[in-house]
Amino acid sequence: MKEAIVAKGPKVTIHDVPTPKPGPSQVLIKVIYSGSNPKDWKRPEYGQPHNSGDDIAGIVEAVGDNVLEFKKGDRVASFHEMMSPHGSFAEYAIGWDYTTFHLPQKASFEEVMSGIKVSIGLS
Amino acid sequence: MECYNCSDPSYSLWWIWCSGKNNPAPFSSFSLTAVQGAYAIKLAQLSNIHPIIAVAGRAQDFVEKLIDRSKGDAVVDYRNGDSAVVSGIQHALKKTGTKEVKYAFDAISEHNSFQNISQVLAKQGSKITLVLPGKDYSAIPDYIEKSTTTVGSVHMNPPEDKVKAGIKIGGREFGYVFFRLFSRGLQEGWFTAHPHEVIPGGLNGIERGLSNLKGGVNSATKYVFKIEDTK
Numbered sequence: 614m615k616e617a618i619v620a621k622g623p624k625v626t627i628h629d630v631p632t633p634k635p636g637p638s639q640v641l642i643k644v645i646y647s648g649s650n651p652k653d654w655k656r657p658e659y660g661q662p663h664n665s666g667d668d669i670a671g672i673v674e675a676v677g678d679n680v681l682e683f684k685k686g687d688r689v690a691s692f693h694e695m696m697s698p699h700g701s702f703a704e705y706a707i708g709w710d711y712t713t714f715h716l717p718q719k720a721s722f723e724e725v726m727s728g729i730k731v732s733i734g735l736s
Numbered sequence: 737m738e739c740y741n742c743s744d745p746s747y748s749l750w751w752i753w754c755s756g757k758n759n760p761a762p763f764s765s766f767s768l769t770a771v772q773g774a775y776a777i778k779l780a781q782l783s784n785i786h787p788i789i790a791v792a793g794r795a796q797d798f799v800e801k802l803i804d805r806s807k808g809d810a811v812v813d814y815r816n817g818d819s820a821v822v823s824g825i826q827h828a829l830k831k832t833g834t835k836e837v838k839y840a841f842d843a844i845s846e847h848n849s850f851q852n853i854s855q856v857l858a859k860q861g862s863k864i865t866l867v868l869p870g871k872d873y874s875a876i877p878d879y880i881e882k883s884t885t886t887v888g889s890v891h892m893n894p895p896e897d898k899v900k901a902g903i904k905i906g907g908r909e910f911g912y913v914f915f916r917l918f919s920r921g922l923q924e925g926w927f928t929a930h931p932h933e934v935i936p937g938g939l940n941g942i943e944r945g946l947s948n949l950k951g952g953v954n955s956a957t958k959y960v961f962k963i964e965d966t967k
Contacts, residue, residue: 615939615966616939617939617942619942619943619946622943622947623943623946623947623950624943625939625942625943625946627939627940627966644963645962645963645964646934646960646961646962646963647960647961647963648958648959648960649942649945649946649949649958649959649960649961650949651949651950653946653949654946654947654949654950666942671963690918692887692890692911692915694891695887695888695891702939702942702961703939703963704963704966709891711890711908711909711911711912711915712890712891712911712912712915713915714915714916714918714919715919716919716922717919717922717923719922719923720922720923723932723934723960723962724928724929724932725918725922725929726932726958726960
């Protein structure tokens with residue numbers, strides 16, 4: 614799959630990498646839309662280059678053994694754990710099951726990207 | 737003074753939400769260009785919390801659409817300087833006959849935002865929550881209870897001292913509950929989208945989007961990327 618790595622600048626490079634596998638309580642999501650936040654350029658500015666996207670809207674591709682609520686094909690949005698691997702700037706991303714939620718049919722992937730994280734508070 | 741809600745990400749939004757059910761409570765939001773200020777206002781509106789005094793710059797026209805002037809809400813322009821912010825908030829409160837304001841959500845937490853708001857918060861029972869962790873907030877007087885509200889706490893254990901005191905759950909459980917409310921809000925229609933712009937090019941558009949964020953090109957707009965458009 615393709616993954617974008619953000620470095621100081623911000624300078625973004627795109628790499629071909631293996632598609633990740635979800636851990637026992639994680640969900641692998643095919644990313645339809647990724648959101649962005651100021652921290653996505655700020656963290657790489659002062660630290661290591663990484664896939665700094667955290668806001669995921671997409672379709673469940675696979676789930677870990679402990680995941681109860683989601684299955685392949687579900688429309689979901691998820692907040693990726695910041696600074697951990699497999700963020701939303703990629704074709705597939707990983708979210709924890711407890712920060713993933715179902716999207717009603719009438720909610721578009723695009724609109725939902727506008728507000729996942731900011732509703733909780735992030736700069 | 738740091739309180740427990742440090743580990744409890746939206747605790748502050750939560751009490752704003754709950755406290756307003758029956759008692760409209762004056763609430764000041766320093767929204768500036770921060771998108772989360774806008775969502776705080778949206779949540780406050782759902783619980784009839786008024787007056788909402790929002791502080792904004794370029795995003796004023798946008799904030800105007802979120803507030804309800806008939807309930808005493810107002811927007812104060814921060815571009816006129818610190819003393820104008822303080823007097824602007826005081827003026828807005830006076831206009832509605834509000835004697836004191838006790839709650840503030842500082843979605844900026846820099847450029848003198850909390851110093852200014854500290855000047856208008858009541859001397860007793862006031863609370864402010866801030867969004868930048870690890871900053872020096874000592875300029876906020878001790879009589880104001882302060883906390884930080886950070887989204888990352890939904891992936892963290894409670895702080896060590898809280899665990900020692902016997903608290904076993906915290907941010908993760910809060911996140912679990914809060915994220916499920918989004919599903920409901922979207923389904924029921926009370927959770928709505930924020931202005932956003934799709935940057936063309938999928939993953940190839942990220943550099944441009946993040947550069948725009950860095951350069952402050954946007955105001956109150958989220959940038960999103962459609963991944964399948966990646967070349």
